[in-house]
Amino acid sequence: MIEEETLPFEAHLELRAQSVEALLRRLLDERILPGEIVRPGTLLAAMRHGVLNGGKRLRPFLVLESAALFDADGEAALRVAAALECVHCYSLIHDDLPAMDDDDLRRGQPTVHRAFDEASAILAGDSLLTYAFDIIADEATELPAQRKLDLVLGLSRAAGIGGMAGGQALDLEAERKRPDETGIITLQAMKTGALIRYGCEAGAVLAGAAPADRERLAEFGSAIGLAFQLADDLLDLTSNAETMGKATGKDAAAGKATLVGLHGANWAQDQLHGLVEQAHLLLEPYGERAALLKDAASFVANRRN
Amino acid sequence: MIEEETLPFEAHLELRAQSVEALLRRLLDERILPGEIVRPGTLLAAMRHGVLNGGKRLRPFLVLESAALFDADGEAALRVAAALECVHCYSLIHDDLPAMDDDDLRRGQPTVHRAFDEASAILAGDSLLTYAFDIIADEATELPAQRKLDLVLGLSRAAGIGGMAGGQALDLEAERKRPDETGIITLQAMKTGALIRYGCEAGAVLAGAAPADRERLAEFGSAIGLAFQLADDLLDLTSNAETMGKATGKDAAAGKATLVGLHGANWAQDQLHGLVEQAHLLLEPYGERAALLKDAASFVANRRN
Numbered sequence: 001m002i003e004e005e006t007l008p009f010e011a012h013l014e015l016r017a018q019s020v021e022a023l024l025r026r027l028l029d030e031r032i033l034p035g036e037i038v039r040p041g042t043l044l045a046a047m048r049h050g051v052l053n054g055g056k057r058l059r060p061f062l063v064l065e066s067a068a069l070f071d072a073d074g075e076a077a078l079r080v081a082a083a084l085e086c087v088h089c090y091s092l093i094h095d096d097l098p099a100m101d102d103d104d105l106r107r108g109q110p111t112v113h114r115a116f117d118e119a120s121a122i123l124a125g126d127s128l129l130t131y132a133f134d135i136i137a138d139e140a141t142e143l144p145a146q147r148k149l150d151l152v153l154g155l156s157r158a159a160g161i162g163g164m165a166g167g168q169a170l171d172l173e174a175e176r177k178r179p180d181e182t183g184i185i186t187l188q189a190m191k192t193g194a195l196i197r198y199g200c201e202a203g204a205v206l207a208g209a210a211p212a213d214r215e216r217l218a219e220f221g222s223a224i225g226l227a228f229q230l231a232d233d234l235l236d237l238t239s240n241a242e243t244m245g246k247a248t249g250k251d252a253a254a255g256k257a258t259l260v261g262l263h264g265a266n267w268a269q270d271q272l273h274g275l276v277e278q279a280h281l282l283l284e285p286y287g288e289r290a291a292l293l294k295d296a297a298s299f300v301a302n303r304r305n
Numbered sequence: 306m307i308e309e310e311t312l313p314f315e316a317h318l319e320l321r322a323q324s325v326e327a328l329l330r331r332l333l334d335e336r337i338l339p340g341e342i343v344r345p346g347t348l349l350a351a352m353r354h355g356v357l358n359g360g361k362r363l364r365p366f367l368v369l370e371s372a373a374l375f376d377a378d379g380e381a382a383l384r385v386a387a388a389l390e391c392v393h394c395y396s397l398i399h400d401d402l403p404a405m406d407d408d409d410l411r412r413g414q415p416t417v418h419r420a421f422d423e424a425s426a427i428l429a430g431d432s433l434l435t436y437a438f439d440i441i442a443d444e445a446t447e448l449p450a451q452r453k454l455d456l457v458l459g460l461s462r463a464a465g466i467g468g469m470a471g472g473q474a475l476d477l478e479a480e481r482k483r484p485d486e487t488g489i490i491t492l493q494a495m496k497t498g499a500l501i502r503y504g505c506e507a508g509a510v511l512a513g514a515a516p517a518d519r520e521r522l523a524e525f526g527s528a529i530g531l532a533f534q535l536a537d538d539l540l541d542l543t544s545n546a547e548t549m550g551k552a553t554g555k556d557a558a559a560g561k562a563t564l565v566g567l568h569g570a571n572w573a574q575d576q577l578h579g580l581v582e583q584a585h586l587l588l589e590p591y592g593e594r595a596a597l598l599k600d601a602a603s604f605v606a607n608r609r610n
Contacts, residue, residue, distance in 0.1 A: 032467050033462065034462070037494055038467065038491060043466055043470070043471055047466065090431075099424045100427065117404070119474075122399055122404060123477075125431070126399060126431070127470045130461050130470065131461065134458060145450035146450045152454075156436065156439035157340035160436050161341070161344050161352065161432040161436065162338065162343065163341065165435065166345045166432070169345045186342060190342050
């Protein structure tokens with residue numbers, strides 16, 4: 001038997017992804033919860049299509065590892081991780097709609113509105129977003145009530161008008177009105193940064209960690225959120241649809257303003273190095289226990305798809 | 306000065322609507338909350354368009370009156386009422402989309418995707434749904450943590466796949482595959498019944514009322530939810546677009562199965578009387594204090610628009 005510690009980072013990521021996937025599969029089965037009447041088959045299938053699709057489960061990984069850093073309950077952390085993934089997947093389903101980014105492919109598979117129809121995709125996204133709060137609030141998530149409320153509140157702020165959804169609105173506006181550098185940074189901090197930051201912070205919240213630890217993890221999340229977006233912009237420039245499992249080169253084609261477009265690929269590589277260094281420095285106080293989270297920062301900056 | 310008790314029901318409804326509207330206006334201003342980055346102007350305007358539109362605020366009324374029945378804190382009840390209205394308005398915005406019911410008018414005004422665009426309407430709905438959980442979980446809602454969690458959980462169950470969103474999915478399916486009577490009842494209990502039931506139950510939850518009271522109010526909500534839908538189906542048959550402020554006669558035109566279509570208008574009138582009687586009976590134990598809630602049942606059954 002191979003000891004877990006000797007595995008490469010990708011194998012750790014994959015192990016956590018399997019746990020999250022198993023829970024998501026259970027959460028999205030046909031059994032109804034108290035207060036539910038029925039789970040209509042087509043809608044449930046559309047939700048499963050949008051969620052159970054072999055994603056890397058990076059955001060759940062961040063929840064699980066930051067929770068482990070502060071010895072939070074593993075089962076509760078897994079449920080919060082699954083809730084966050086539901087929000088991430090809802091956002092992808094809605095972003096892919098014809099009225100938004102109009103994408104036919106996601107991870108090499110037809111997007112939800114292509115595999116089903118637009119109405120089902122809208123409702124599947126709505127239902128996943130709603131379900132995320134259910135998963136956290138449910139008694140099966142064994143945490144003190146106030147911590148669960150903090151997790152609900154953090155998730156709604158990260159996902160709503162002042163976070164992810166607001167960032168998507170700014171992104172759509174940016175196609176008409178090119179934002180300046182500050183505008184791009186704000187847009188990206190909201191559109192992709194907010195949920196990643198929340199994922200890292202959530203682990204500390206789950207464990208009832210000290211405010212300083214919570215803030216440190218949130219800052220770590222902000223750094224890798226920025227790195228994630230820079231790497232994404234670089235990939236859009238250099239990769240192809242086969243590697244990415246989705247359409248690429250769209251930013252340039254759409255004339256979309258990105259920091260990479262503004263400053264060039266070399267500048268972006270330098271920035272990425274700086275952000276990884278900053279992320280590692282933030283975790284210094286936790287020593288070896290934070291090794292996997294540090295690896296996650298490097299992974300995000302260097303990923304190839 | 307006119308004493309409140311001598312006012313007709315509609316005036317009471319209007320008074321409560323004004324309080325709810327004032328709070329919604331404050332909640333949807335440009336000030337950001339901790340954890341939010343910015344509130345993009347266009348998205349905020351689309352949310353306001355979908356919410357601040359002179360609605361009757363029936364669901365908030367039910368929250369406020371059922372909360373008052375058990376002496377719940379009025380300010381907390383108002384916030385929960387506003388949260389429920391955000392969920393109701395999100396559902397209208399998404400239902401009106403071209404991929405769903407494709408409506409151009411709502412309360413005599415252009416729907417959100419007509420006044421703005423489809424992407425803004427999708428994101429405005431998403432953001433309102435997200436915000437509803439924020440409003441309940443926020444510390445400004447002064448309630449014990451476990452009660453707030455119960456309210457979050459109840460709202461997510463009422464709005465999600467096993468409630469309103471699932472009901473909308475069944476409704477879309479019903480255009481292809483005519484449901485039988487049981488199917489129609491399930492569909493309506495989910496699509497319109499679940500949120501109305503939740504509104505009535507939420508008052509009891511807010512106050513920490515006994516489980517029997519909570520169940521009684523929920524049953525009251527189910528009865529008036531059924532009455533609401535029957536009255537709606539009758540109105541669709543007999544009213545016109547001018548009175549309703551939205552397109553009418555659509556059910557028959559779409560060949561949509563309704564209980565009114567199945568059993569006729571006279572049967573529906575008899576049912577309505579029975580439901581109102583049942584609703585009043587459920588509130589008997591609360592005597593005169595429940596007078597306005599009883600009036601609400603009659604109002605729902607007899608409304609003309």
